Amino acid sequence: MTSMPYGSRVSLRTRRGFTAVAGVIAAALVLSGCSAEAPVEETPAPKDLTLTVGALVPESGALDKFGPAVSAAIALAAQDVNDANAKLTVNVESADSGDSTGTTAEDAVTELLAARATVIIGGLSNGISKKVIDKITEAGVVEISPANDSPDFSNYGDNNLYWRTSPSCALEGTALGNEMAERIGEGSIAILSEDTLCEPLLPRALSEAFLRGGGELLSQEMIDESAIDLDEQIDRAIAAKPDAVAIVGSKRSEKIAKAFIAAGYSGDQLFFTGLSLGERGSGFAAGSLTGSIVTHPGLDVSTISDFTDRLLEINPSLKDFSYAAESYDAVILASLAALASQKISGEALSSKLQEVSGGSGDGEVATTFADAAKIVLDGRTVDYDGVSGPITLNDNGDPQGAIIGIYQYGSDNVYTRIN
Template sequence: MSVFAKASASRKRRGIWAGVAITATSALLLSACASGEQPAESESQGPREDQTLKIGTVLPQTGALSFLGPPEEAGVGLAVQDINEADLGVTVEVEWGDSGDPDNKAYETTVPRLLSADVNALVGAAASGVTKLFLDQAVGAGVLTFSPANTSPDFTDWDDDNLYWRTAPSDLLQGEVLGNQIAEDGVSNLGIIYLNDAYGTGLAKSLTENFEGTGGTVVASESYNAGDTSFDAQASTVLAAKPDAVAVIGFEETSTIVPTFVSAGFDGSKFYFVDGNLKQWGGDMPVSIAGSKGTTPGPKLSDDFQQRLKDYWKAENGSELEDFTYAAEAYDAVVLLALAALAANSTEGADLAAQLQEVSGGSGDGEKVDNFADAAKLILDGKKVDYDGYSGPITFDENGDPTEAAIGVYEFGDDNLHTRIND
């Protein structure tokens, strides 16, 4: 059984968000269908014209989250391929760009370049901390920002003129699922070490509240800063509190943090990870973490979708795709943007934003669809749609947050690679 959740939120600038676990449905299948005839007129918007939607990616090709770049870019690329092959009133063009991270600041070059190229929407960033550094710039330019991976609760009530959307759920949900999982595993006293940024502080807060809500105790919670290379002080403080387990909330530096704890005598099977560091560590983790667990947003992906992602990545880059984290969310972000362009009969940022909630099923009474081609045909026929994608039902609220999302639970084996343990 998988962990699935619904959430609701108040209007922006008054963000209140709550999650309730329910049963997940199986992964949805997509079939990209052949093109169909387009009506000459849109009943509500006058003459219909073929749309060219130009998106720019701000995804991590370098930096602390670079392991998320390939699956997210594969999701974007495969969606573009499916949309363009369908030939149903919208063509998507992509300008690829590197977000980097707050340390190397690749976004400082990428975002101005993409805005100068007159993109209609930015897809990214992966890191909440990076998006915060360019979101106001994009809003000021009237360009929509759509992230497949931002999880900071801060975006729920960001002053964004309705120009920020995401297919990843708020960390309020991941914190709930992780806290419950840790409690179910019999942990009473938990230690936390977290990155001192928007992502780390938000998730640490949510984890603490939810774990302690189960009756557990967070006996120590220590932060560190981006760029830190030594974690002896934090490890010493956390271990002095004698935790049963330690949650590590961070990125690539996890491969230094964990050995620091293990060298001090802590059991390598007693760690919990999150989406920022739940990677296939393998030999990159110098100590055994077999038995440790972690969570990351996203449903269990169908074999067909994974294979299509692999085939796309191999054809485009000549390398194997080994991770699928946020690939579905990236795919659905592009599909939703294309459907919004059709529904709006426009690719302007504000016009796209005005249609995203409706095409996701968050408003109106649209017909359920699970692929771009079928949805596009309905929209071209003047009907409303409710798109349920590979990442789940999505169903945006008025804040641009998905109100339904799955959270996967994973466990590491002897090879320091993880497998999903819930459906």
């Protein structure tokens, strides 16, 4: 979704022609005794706009536990927009995305397009979005995912219509690399990464961030998803004698970590992505994970209790708030883009999404829709910082102000968030 800057070039002939004409006009004005005044442009009054938001939310399948919070967040965002009296009305149409199996997601998109949705919030999984992105964007409709993390979407051929409020997994690599650099300094590391987890961008970002901190990369092993025996890769990494190891993956993390522990590595020398061992490292000897560092995208839900309390007013049975903040912000951004463009079309929204998120221009920061809308309607540029973070969308539609949580295991092999 990269946009290239275009410089303006005026030919010498054009400039000369313009100068000559300007001279004649100026002379005529002098002879007639008139003075030239710049025309005053009046800002047109904002239109009354109606934006239809399609909610592509899992109500069935493997992801259905996330559906209620996402639905509540979209409903809350629509309520906040409508209550702001900003000459914009948001209507929400919902359809079950299911999971990435079957055709539930494709059928849901057909339903939402028939309802004339201009923007679709979803899907939650990379697999769902890969199934429906072409259908959505080829219809000229914007897709904003609150959960996709695959790097494949950053440079996808989407006609600038795909965006997301969740970060690319490459950002998690940068966060872990920076954390390792801070803790290890000019020491050395090994990286073992599964090829299905954001390969190659996450491990590359991790190594680049660590190297910028002055450290050294001694070994990097990529683990094939179908590999049964990892002993050769693990032995090579241990033989390199790194000061610490980054374990990028999920399925093989426990096996790799136990091998390094058996080789004499302590918990504070082990670094993981994605909470791959779970909240409890129950398969490990007591204390063996003490000090281990883990990264996981997303804000600390305990810091947004005002927001989650409002969600509970909509759905009192909510227990999991995953992707709710990102879904809320997706609707707010689409609404601000509609106000800024004064049009309701996918192309119009897409032309303003980066700007209203603070990714371009020098906007005034606002943290609520009402405040942000006032800035836009006054003819100024807004920089919306949302519940999920600063957002700051780049040319590829990826948030650069996303939050990556840092967790640490204690002596009980249970993690807690430390940043």
